Amino acid sequence: MSYDIKITKVEKSKVSEFDFDNIPLGRAFTDHMFVCEYANGQWNNPRIEPLKQISMHPATMALHYGQAIFEGMKATLDINGNAMLFRPEKNAHRLNFSADRLGMPRFPEELFVEGLKKLVDIDRSWIPTQKSSALYLRPFMYADEPFIGMRAATHYKFIIIASPSGPIYNKRIKLYAETEYVRAVKGGTGEAKAAGNYAAAILPTEIAKSKGYDQVLWLDAHEFKYIQEAGTMNVFFRINDEFITPSLDGAILNGISRLSTIELLRDKGYKVTERLVSMDEIIEASNNGTLQEAFGCGTAVGVAMIEEIGYRNQTIHVSKDNPVGKMVMETIVGLRAATIEDKYGWIVSV
Ligand SMILES: Cc1ncc(COP(=O)(O)O)c(C=O)c1O
Secondary structure (H helix, E strand, O other), X not given: OOOOOEEOOOOOOOHHHOOOOOOOOOOOOOXXXXXXXXXXXXEEEEEEEEOOOOOOXXXXXXXXXXXXXXXXXXXXXXXXXXXXXXXXXXHHHHHHHHHHHOOOOOOOHXXXXXXXXXXXXXXXXXXXXXXXXXXXXXXXXXXXXXXXXXXXXXXXXXXXXXXXXXXXXXXXXEEEEXXXXXXXXXXXXXXXXXHHHHHHHHHHHHHHHHOOOOEEEEEOOOOOOXXXXXXXXXXXXXXXXXXXXXXXXXXXXXXXXXXXXXXXXXXXXXEEEEEXXXXXXXXXXXXXXXXXXXXEEEOOOXXXXXXXXXXXXXXXXXXXXXXXXXXXXXXXXXXXXXXXXXXXXXXXXX
């Protein structure tokens, strides 16, 4: 099905004024945005227009009751200069999973992908070509009905904005295993990409950073014993040549990098197990020398090698070598650059 997306372009692009050698993380935006509104039970008027401020009534429900969800993905250029997306249909699907959990309307998944492609195509001159850089895409949906009262809104906006981004970490990272605050609990909204999950994470993340860590490692909400995920990534541990990642338990974000890593590792012949993994198991493996690798993966960070984990006044050290983590990272970069053949069907050209 092809959608009628109305396009209004800027008179003059700002791209020539943009310094691609000094990309300010999360602060620069392209010329255009994709917008669509939900009213009377349907999505109306999909369009691309110049990026501009959105006005809001002070009673806009998203501001009060938090019906706000989002996605994150990246567009890159391959070695032939073609723009491409990585498994965008998975993001479309996850947005609707989040929408279901927050009582929000589903967004047509084909229109999600088509809107992304059109926006990337129009703003393709904003895709950075520097190593580890990309055009970060942020689709989001929020309740924009002005109403005071606790119920599902009847009006929503779905918008996609795009922001050139550079590498986030150029180093191995340190995680702080949190034993006071929790991010999510089974039955809550942890498996959805809900704005409120990130609100709950901000204070603990600031505290972890003030202690010299890069991100929080979230533990289960009942015993602070089992590992869930990190701030913006799912995590993998290699113990005795088995890759272990926490199983999805209803409180962990179903990461697209996580899924791709599992599929890639299995395809390369590695054993991957999705199961409960406790801090005690990681401490024991670190102490007896069987903790071979640990890394996090997510759209924003790519693959981030973990150097150490702080947990209840101890420091858990991880082996310095990350050969398989690096292979995963290089394979995903190579698939995006078309230097590795995409036998998985993950790459979607714009
Ligand atoms: C809490 C959290 N976990 C995991 C991830 C990784 O998900 P993905 O690989 O889909 O980017 C993200 C990033 O989106 C995240 O915010």
